[in-house]
Amino acid sequence: MKVRMHQILGLVLVLAALAGAQAIQTRMAPDFTLPDMDGKVVTLSKNYGQGPIYISFWATWCKPCMEELKIIEKIYEKYKGQGFQVFAINTEGPKAAAKIKSFVKANGLTFKILLDNDGEVFRRTFKGTSQPFTILTSSTGKMVLSQVGFKPGDEIEIEKLITSNILPPAADSSTKSE
Amino acid sequence: MKKSFSGFAIFTITTLFFSTNIQAQGDNWSVSASNWMQYWYNQAEPNWIRNDTLPLEKTSRDSLDNRFSVDFNFGDFYAGAWLRTFEPNFTSSSNEKITQRYLGWRQDGLNIHVGNFYKTFDHGLTLNAFLDDAVYFDNNLDGVRVSGMYDHFDFDALSGRGFRFQQGVNEFNLTRDFTIRGARGAVKPITGLKFGGSLVKFKQSSSLQFNQSDDINLSSVNGGISKGPFDIYAEYAFKEGNTGEEEKTDGDGTYLSASFSHRLFSIYSEYKNYYSLLYPGPIGPFNTPPPVSHSGRNLSAMAGVPGETGYQIGALISPNFNLNFEVAFSEAYSRGSKLQYRDSIIYRPDPIDTSLERHVPIGLYLGEKYAGIRWNATDKIVFNAHWDRQDYNGLEGDEIETYFDSYYYLSPSQTVSLATYQRTLSPITGKYHEDYLTLGYSRNNLIEVSIGGSTTNKVYQPFEKADPKRLAFIEATIHYKTNELSILHGGERGGLICSSGICTIRPTFQGTRVILLSRF
Numbered sequence: 001m002k003v004r005m006h007q008i009l010g011l012v013l014v015l016a017a018l019a020g021a022q023a024i025q026t027r028m029a030p031d032f033t034l035p036d037m038d039g040k041v042v043t044l045s046k047n048y049g050q051g052p053i054y055i056s057f058w059a060t061w062c063k064p065c066m067e068e069l070k071i072i073e074k075i076y077e078k079y080k081g082q083g084f085q086v087f088a089i090n091t092e093g094p095k096a097a098a099k100i101k102s103f104v105k106a107n108g109l110t111f112k113i114l115l116d117n118d119g120e121v122f123r124r125t126f127k128g129t130s131q132p133f134t135i136l137t138s139s140t141g142k143m144v145l146s147q148v149g150f151k152p153g154d155e156i157e158i159e160k161l162i163t164s165n166i167l168p169p170a171a172d173s174s175t176k177s178e
Numbered sequence: 179m180k181k182s183f184s185g186f187a188i189f190t191i192t193t194l195f196f197s198t199n200i201q202a203q204g205d206n207w208s209v210s211a212s213n214w215m216q217y218w219y220n221q222a223e224p225n226w227i228r229n230d231t232l233p234l235e236k237t238s239r240d241s242l243d244n245r246f247s248v249d250f251n252f253g254d255f256y257a258g259a260w261l262r263t264f265e266p267n268f269t270s271s272s273n274e275k276i277t278q279r280y281l282g283w284r285q286d287g288l289n290i291h292v293g294n295f296y297k298t299f300d301h302g303l304t305l306n307a308f309l310d311d312a313v314y315f316d317n318n319l320d321g322v323r324v325s326g327m328y329d330h331f332d333f334d335a336l337s338g339r340g341f342r343f344q345q346g347v348n349e350f351n352l353t354r355d356f357t358i359r360g361a362r363g364a365v366k367p368i369t370g371l372k373f374g375g376s377l378v379k380f381k382q383s384s385s386l387q388f389n390q391s392d393d394i395n396l397s398s399v400n401g402g403i404s405k406g407p408f409d410i411y412a413e414y415a416f417k418e419g420n421t422g423e424e425e426k427t428d429g430d431g432t433y434l435s436a437s438f439s440h441r442l443f444s445i446y447s448e449y450k451n452y453y454s455l456l457y458p459g460p461i462g463p464f465n466t467p468p469p470v471s472h473s474g475r476n477l478s479a480m481a482g483v484p485g486e487t488g489y490q491i492g493a494l495i496s497p498n499f500n501l502n503f504e505v506a507f508s509e510a511y512s513r514g515s516k517l518q519y520r521d522s523i524i525y526r527p528d529p530i531d532t533s534l535e536r537h538v539p540i541g542l543y544l545g546e547k548y549a550g551i552r553w554n555a556t557d558k559i560v561f562n563a564h565w566d567r568q569d570y571n572g573l574e575g576d577e578i579e580t581y582f583d584s585y586y587y588l589s590p591s592q593t594v595s596l597a598t599y600q601r602t603l604s605p606i607t608g609k610y611h612e613d614y615l616t617l618g619y620s621r622n623n624l625i626e627v628s629i630g631g632s633t634t635n636k637v638y639q640p641f642e643k644a645d646p647k648r649l650a651f652i653e654a655t656i657h658y659k660t661n662e663l664s665i666l667h668g669g670e671r672g673g674l675i676c677s678s679g680i681c682t683i684r685p686t687f688q689g690t691r692v693i694l695l696s697r698f
Contacts, residue, residue, distance in 0.1 A: 033286075037404065039329075041287060041332075043286075061474070063562060093302070093308065094302045094467075095302075095474060098435035098447070098490075101404075102438075102439045102445065104439075105439035105444050107494075117298050119308060120297075127210070129212075129214050129311070129695060148695060149657070149662065151593060153620060153622055157591075157623060
């Protein structure tokens with residue numbers, strides 16, 4: 001075990017050091033295309049330019065996800081007029097398909113719900129391991145938050161990041177043309 | 179172990195020090211990586227190890243499971259690999275391997291992918307290759323997949339090789355004996371209307387797996403409409419196949435769902451009916467219809483039956499944004515007498531004349547009743563509670579779970595929480611219950627601390643050694659930038675876990691567990 005363990009550590013350390021040496025502040029969120037509950041196709045990169053985008057991977061069995069989505073709904077209501085968008089991506093696949101729409105409506109969630117039926121976007125594109133898993137991007141697609149888990153109280157920091165990435169009204173139209 | 183633990187400590191500190199929300203990237207390229215390490219140290223010899231029956235097996239008190247993944251992106255092209263190091267308690271099973279590698283190209287909804295992948299065709303009646311860590315399930319395919327997703331149509335075509343999931347056997351020891359080729363497509367002429375179909379051809383190269391489907395062709399048709407509050411979906415699949423002994427194994431399956439969704443209340447319902455549809459067999463198949471139960475349990479996963487028929491109906495009621503109720507009821511019955519796994523036949527005394535010593539096999543039944551509530555009583559306090567009763571006439575017997583949790587805001591960024599639940603089981607060995615209590619504190623997504631414990635009314639012995647009646651633990655989780663470190667010390671009770679239509683038994687753990695998740 002020890003030899004293999006050290007090999008892993010070596011590889012990880014080299015990558016971490018490489019990333020540190022580059023000293024780049026933020027990175028672009030990987031792009032994806034997923035259907036919403038009505039079958040309409042949504043591509044992340046086509047939604048840049050309006051404001052920050054909150055991406056949350058969730059499941060109906062996940063209680064912290066439910067708490068997060070309820071709280072984010074309140075924040076969404078507050079800032080959606082300023083370009084803030086939320087993509088809540090359900091990862092359960094067909095096993096929850098019958099109840100997702102009921103679940104969303106009954107809980108009063110009004111933002112966009114996307115379906116990652118085989119988990120490829122969650123597992124491979126975003127390297128998700130557990131839920132809730134949250135990404136917040138700036139209006140240009142740079143990741144400003146990447147967080148696993150959600151505890152009540154987290155919304156304070158999240159709201160600060162959202163407000164700091166909302167485009168000023170004058171800059172709105174110019175950024176849309178990027 | 180001391181050396182590897184010191185290595186782990188160095189790794190932890192260095193990762194936390196170096197990594198921020200950063201990655202190596204240029205204008206048109208980027209590199210990203212993640213590492214998920216789980217380390218367990220057992221205070222005593224793990225209770226599922228049986229040295230008497232495995233005298234030659236060397237065991238260790240500690241175990242490690244590390245998954246490292248790296249991705250390179252260059253414009254629309256991407257490539258990646260997953261490296262897994264697995265050092266279980268049985269040291270002879272240790273392994274390190276690149277478990278997945280892939281490359282591909284994606285643009286405007288079109289994706290060409292070569293290497294390992296997951297794919298679910300529609301509602302999974304003809305193909306459902308997926309990963310679920312909760313039940314250690316992974317039936318990924320290795321081959322080529324072409325997918326397109328557009329507003330008025332979508333399609334997938336694939337060819338790959340897969341291994342069959344086997345309980346207790348890790349993926350390193352499995353060979354990819356199965357070839358799967360398939361295609362699916364759907365058209366969406368107007369918003370909310372969709373119909374399509376799929377074809378899958380399956381071939382296994384191992385002639386030793388008797389009584390399992392050998393060469394198989396599956397086809398399915400489906401259609402759905404989503405209009406206003408109504409949502410209706412139907413899918414029918416047909417399987418033509420034979421075993422290696424030229425015995426026919428034809429089967430079919432139907433899945434229906436309908437829901438009505440409104441802000442104040444929603445109703446959903448599901449129905450399934452299939453027989454001999456799962457391939458190559460009912461345990462760990464490459465296709466799985468939805469489980470049609472609130473808990474995710476189904477008879478095929480629990481008892482290996484070749485078919486079942488069942489339904490679920492549920493309702494969600496929301497008088498206002500801060501109050502939610504959910505109720506669900508489901509029933510499922512096994513189908514067919516030709517069970518492929520003899521252990522799954524349940525024998526009971528003759529129901530007509532109980533004085534007879536003759537025992538007869540019975541069909542299996544699984545019913546579930548669920549009721550839950552979430553109440554955001556004030557701005558500062560939230561309550562969650564549910565009651566879940568499962569009636570099962572198999573060996574594990576009935577189960578009732580009563581759960582309550584609540585959290586309270588001490589300040590806008592600090593909360594305290596309490597969770598308590600009781601799980602009552604009625605296996606054939608007699609009534610048994612577990613009681614749990616956990617208290618927690620969290621601060622601003624920086625740190626969470628919880629203490630808790632569980633007691634039981636009597637000793638439970640699902641494995642060779644009995645689980646203790648009392649267990650206690652303390653757990654701390656620290657979030658720092660894109661890293662999460664969680665350390666648990668104490669005991670965590672195991673049990674039957676079902677997810678995605680797959681069930682597994684997780685053993686009780688006593689010792690120290692460290693989980694580190696890093697992304698850079």
